[in-house]
Each structure stands twice: as structure tokens, then as C-alpha cells.
Amino acid sequence: MSIEILNNPLFGLILTILSFNIGLFIFEKSKKFSLLNPLLIGGIIVIIIMEIFNIPLNYYQKGGVMLSFFLAPATIALALPLYRQIDKLKEHFFPIIIGALVGAVTAIVSIIFIGKALGIDTVLLKSFMPKSITTPLGIELSNLLGGIPAITIFAIIITGITGNAIAPFICKTFKIKHPVAKGLGIGISSHAVGTAKAIEMGEIEGAMSALSIVIAGIITFIVAPLLLFLI
Structure with missing residues (x-):
């Protein structure tokens, strides 16, 4: 590929969209088989193309920045379904807050203890x-903790895809039927992709x-730095 094409921000943007x-x-052709999530397949395709043509990452990132800009607005747009169910929020306010607190702390502590048991490097632990939490918040928190944002993004994507794939199975297996409990558990564990x-x-x-x-994002931002002493 010519340098002119690679140096154009549209290269990364078009490659990602395609x-x-x-x-x-x-x-869609697989009848929405969970493990063939379009986010996962799309990411694999991008990696394969960049490896085959030996394309440096900085060329791709010029277009990737344009997409990253829309991550925060897209997350904020999720407030619309919440507004429509504001009565449910008021009715279950305290269980929601307590559930989110327990879920967020458990997510962090489990990573620390599993990582230490496996002998994972401290910087990687901070990245995980x-x-x-959702990507825009995860990137900022990773920088704050001294992690590697690229590793954090990878972990967030894998977490989201996993939650998206197994959430129905988990709910069915453990007989979780209450819609508030389902939504709360999925959102806390697998952020926007799970949502x-x-x-x-x-x-x-x-x-x-x-x-x-x-x-979960707010609680994680508060709690994660306080739990660094466990690493």
C-alpha cells in the first residue's frame, strides 16, 4: 500500500467500518452465534490485514482517533432507556447502588488475586x-493507575464480548429472572457490549x-486506587 493511502486518517476509519x-x-449469517460477535470478528480482521501488509500501528490510529471521539457520546446516549424506566430506578434505588458497589469491588479484587496467583506482572495487573468499565473511563483509569491503556482496551473488549456471549446462559443457569437483577449484573460485569x-x-x-x-465506572474510579496496596 502507498504511504499516501496509509497516512490518510480515512484509512483507519474505513478499515474499521468495513x-x-x-x-x-x-x-447475522450464523444466526447470531454469540462467539461470532461482530466486534471480535472485526478486530481479528483488522489485525490480520495489518499483519499481512506490515502496516505500522500509528497509521491505523490516525483514523482510530476519529472513532474514539464518539465513544463517550455513545455511552451517554444510553441514558435514554434509563430515562424511560426512571420509576424502576426509584423503586429499586438502594439494591441497585449496593449491587453496583459489590460488583465493582469484586471485579477489581478478583483480578488482583487471580493475577497474583498466576504471577502476572504488576503493570499488567494495573492494566486489567x-x-x-466502559472504554473511555477505562483508558483514563489505566493511565491514573500506571497501567498500559492498550492492554486495558483489550481486556475491556474481551470482558464485554464474554459477557455478551454468556449472559443469557448465566441468567438461565442461576434462575435469575428479575429484569432489574439481570440488567444490573450484565452492565456491571460487561459494560456497553454486555448492555x-x-x-x-x-x-x-x-x-x-x-x-x-x-x-460501576464512578465506584471503580474511587475504589481502584485505594486497592493498589493489594498488588
Whole structure:
């Protein structure tokens, strides 16, 4: 590929959009098989193309920055289903707050203890700690903790895809039937990607999942630096 094409920000943007749409096509053709999530397939396609053509990462990032700009507005837009279910929020306010607090702390502590048991490097542990919050918040927290944002993004994506794939199975296995409980658990554990699955389950599940993204993000920002002493 010519330098002129690679140096154009549209290169990374178009490559990402095309790869995602190929992943979406495969996902639809597979009758929405969870492990063929378009985000995962699209990411693999991008990696393969960049490896085959030996494209430096900085060329891709020029277009990637344009997409990253829309991450925060897209997350904020999740407030719409929450607004529609504001009565549910008022009715279950304290269980939601307590559930979000327990979920956020558990996500961090489990990573620390599992990581230490496996002998994972301290910097990598700090990078994995924000894995259960949405990407814009995770990047900032990773920088604050002294982690590697690129590793954090990878962990967030894998966490989200895993939650999206297994959430229905978990709910069925453990007989979780209350829509608020479903949405809260999915949002806290697998942020926006999991919320997409929660929205498929129902409007209440989607609204509670969207709410938990915000609450879990705030709690994680407060608690994670306080738990660094465990590393």
C-alpha cells in the first residue's frame, strides 16, 4: 500500500467500518452465534490485514482517533432507556447502588488475586483492573493507575464480548429472572457490549444495564486506587 493511502486518517476509519460490517454479516449469517460477535470478528480482521501488509500501528490510529471521539457520546446516549424506566430506578434505588458497589469491588479484587496467583506482572495487573468499565473511563483509569491503556482496551473488549456471549446462559443457569437483577449484573460485569445483550432481553434490563455502567465506572474510579496496596 502507498504511504499516501496509509497516512490518510480515512484509512483507519474505513478499515474499521468495513471490518466491523464483515463481522456483522458473519454474525447475522450464523444466526447470531454469540462467539461470532461482530466486534471480535472485526478486530481479528483488522489485525490480520495489518499483519499481512506490515502496516505500522500509528497509521491505523490516525483514523482510530476519529472513532474514539464518539465513544463517550455513545455511552451517554444510553441514558435514554434509563430515562424511560426512571420509576424502576426509584423503586429499586438502594439494591441497585449496593449491587453496583459489590460488583465493582469484586471485579477489581478478583483480578488482583487471580493475577497474583498466576504471577502476572504488576503493570499488567494495573492494566486489567478497569476491565469491567466502559472504554473511555477505562483508558483514563489505566493511565491514573500506571497501567498500559492498550492492554486495558483489550481486556475491556474481551470482558464485554464474554459477557455478551454468556449472559443469557448465566441468567438461565442461576434462575435469575428479575429484569432489574439481570440488567444490573450484565452492565456491571460487561459494560456497553454486555448492555447490547441486555437491551435485547428487554427495555428494563437495558435501562438497568446502562445505569450500572455509570455507577460501576464512578465506584471503580474511587475504589481502584485505594486497592493498589493489594498488588
